[in-house]
Amino acid sequence: MPVADIARLADHVGQLVAIKGWVHHLRSSGKVRFMVVRDGTGLVQGVLVKGQLPEADFAAFDRLTIESSLTLKGKVRAEARAPGGYELEVTRVEPLNLAQDYPISPKEHGVAFLMDHRHLWLRSPRQQAILRVRDEVCRACRDFFHDRGFILVDTPILTPTACEGTTSLFETDYLDRGKAYLSQSGQLYLEAAAMALGRVYCFGPTFRAEKSKTRRHLTEFWMVEAEAAFYTLEDVMELAEGLVSYVVSQVLARHRRELETLERDLAPLEAVVPPFPRISYGEAIARLQEMGNDMAWGEDFGGDEETVISQAFDRPVMVHRYPRSCKAFYMEADPEAPELALCVDMLAPEGYGEIIGGSQRVADLETLLARLEEHHLPREPLEWYLDLRRFGSVPHSGFGLGIERLVAWLCGLKHVREAIPFPRLLDRLYP
RNA sequence: UCCCCGGUAGCUCAGCAGGUAGAGCGGGUGGCUGUUAACCACUUGGUCGGCGGUUCGAGUCCGUCCCGGGGAGCCA
Numbered sequence: 001m002p003v004a005d006i007a008r009l010a011d012h013v014g015q016l017v018a019i020k021g022w023v024h025h026l027r028s029s030g031k032v033r034f035m036v037v038r039d040g041t042g043l044v045q046g047v048l049v050k051g052q053l054p055e056a057d058f059a060a061f062d063r064l065t066i067e068s069s070l071t072l073k074g075k076v077r078a079e080a081r082a083p084g085g086y087e088l089e090v091t092r093v094e095p096l097n098l099a100q101d102y103p104i105s106p107k108e109h110g111v112a113f114l115m116d117h118r119h120l121w122l123r124s125p126r127q128q129a130i131l132r133v134r135d136e137v138c139r140a141c142r143d144f145f146h147d148r149g150f151i152l153v154d155t156p157i158l159t160p161t162a163c164e165g166t167t168s169l170f171e172t173d174y175l176d177r178g179k180a181y182l183s184q185s186g187q188l189y190l191e192a193a194a195m196a197l198g199r200v201y202c203f204g205p206t207f208r209a210e211k212s213k214t215r216r217h218l219t220e221f222w223m224v225e226a227e228a229a230f231y232t233l234e235d236v237m238e239l240a241e242g243l244v245s246y247v248v249s250q251v252l253a254r255h256r257r258e259l260e261t262l263e264r265d266l267a268p269l270e271a272v273v274p275p276f277p278r279i280s281y282g283e284a285i286a287r288l289q290e291m292g293n294d295m296a297w298g299e300d301f302g303g304d305e306e307t308v309i310s311q312a313f314d315r316p317v318m319v320h321r322y323p324r325s326c327k328a329f330y331m332e333a334d335p336e337a338p339e340l341a342l343c344v345d346m347l348a349p350e351g352y353g354e355i356i357g358g359s360q361r362v363a364d365l366e367t368l369l370a371r372l373e374e375h376h377l378p379r380e381p382l383e384w385y386l387d388l389r390r391f392g393s394v395p396h397s398g399f400g401l402g403i404e405r406l407v408a409w410l411c412g413l414k415h416v417r418e419a420i421p422f423p424r425l426l427d428r429l430y431p
Numbered sequence: 432u433c434c435c436c437g438g439u440a441g442c443u444c445a446g447c448a449g450g451u452a453g454a455g456c457g458g459g460u461g462g463c464u465g466u467u468a469a470c471c472a473c474u475u476g477g478u479c480g481g482c483g484g485u486u487c488g489a490g491u492c493c494g495u496c497c498c499g500g501g502g503a504g505c506c507a
Contacts (some may be wrong), residue, residue, distance in 0.1 A: 030463040104467045402507030
């Protein structure tokens with residue numbers, strides 16, 4: 001007897017199959033009993049009619065509890081009354097493990113309770129749908145870069161020093177050599193790899209010990225970062241736009257069902273096709289001031305400002321050339337306006353905020369040395385990084401994309417904590 | 432770190448002006464031959480976050496600490 005995936009039951013109509021899975025739901029109506037079983041690929045209802053299976057198997061139903069594991073055998077039948085359209089006429093019930101009282105019900109639960117039970121919460125249809133979309137997002141990112149000749153280069157997680165600000169570093173003891181820090185970004189290493197391979201990207205976890213309590217922050221999150229030699233800011237904006245529109249198109253093409261489960265409005269996603277609007281920081285400020293916002297030139301946008309800016313467009317908007325004063329040390333100055341950085345942030349629509357940050361990097365050694373001084377960063381641990389400017393320095397650019405923010409936007413989630421299997425937050429390290 | 436809101440049954444919550452601790456769901460038992468978060472009946476279930484104070488009497492008022500949620504700053 002073949003073991004069938006529930007998602008493939010249509011291929012087995014009329015056949016006797018085995019399904020290995022977990023009890024999702026139980027109902028009883030006297031001599032007819034129903035159980036909905038899930039196997040990770042989908043849900044199917046099994047029907048037990050007294051007399052049509054061994055008495056012991058029929059009786060086994062009464063001992064089953066929600067989330068008990070079992071093998072269910074029976075004949076597949078198309079059935080309009082069943083959710084999903086197919087049904088199993090059950091001939092055997094073979095329990096494997098009888099679950100204890102399962103804490104999560106289809107009824108309402110609070111956030112704290114669900115987060116404490118994240119390991120079980122993942123089993124719910126909604127969380128499964130999110131994880132499938134996340135899988136697709138990751139796959140699409142890799143395919144996109146691979147197809148464009150970008151080489152995957154894994155950057156280290158344990159690092160001797162900070163990439164960006166020093167305030168948000170997770171510190172750990174590194175054997176007898178003092179302190180090490182969890183990576184906040186693979187960028188600096190990726191720049192080295194770009195000087196070797198030309199076009200490179202990395203995909204991995206990053207860690208920021210920010211005391212941020214918002215719907216957009218995790219202390220551990222996944223980032224895809226790209227870096228390319230000889231790329232300008234304009235090149236990297238085109239790349240970012242291409243990546244995001246490709247990922248959205250792939251999710252739309254392959255995961256309608258999941259988006260439906262999530263009750264995601266598809267119209268805003270279908271609008272996400274190139275070209276994305278590009279506006280400068282200066283234009284953004286002007287627009288904000290026109291709308292009565294009293295933000296002054298030189299300040300960085302807050303969440304409210306990002307929302308206001310992105311609401312003016314029906315697709316992600318790229319805001320470029322921020323004042324250098326509010327950006328990182330490694331960003332190249334705009335030769336036409338040295339107070340501006342050659343950088344770009346991509347703001348997702350619908351109030352989801354920044355999903356990408358990128359820039360052209362400083363290529364000149366003396367300029368970079370001056371920047372380190374300005375930012376009070378120690379030179380010695382970054383000598384290797386300075387070497388990249390000593391040995392065949394070229395203009396180069398890159399960006400980082402936050403996977404959870406992208407997934408949260410695509411799935412229409414209220415908080416990024418649902419966009420990662422086991423979120424790490426300011427006050428949460430369990431489970 | 433700061434500002435708001437909250438913590439009562441396994442879960443989601445109600446509990447009025449300080450006066451005997453409640454509901455729905457879940458769990459259990461029984462019933463029902465097509466259920467869809469089934470339904471019906473019965474039933475089980477509490478250190479009211481901790482500590483201290485006011486009071487004849489505190490879930491309720493005050494103080495403090497802990498935990499959680501929402502937001503801010505910073506960022507992806």
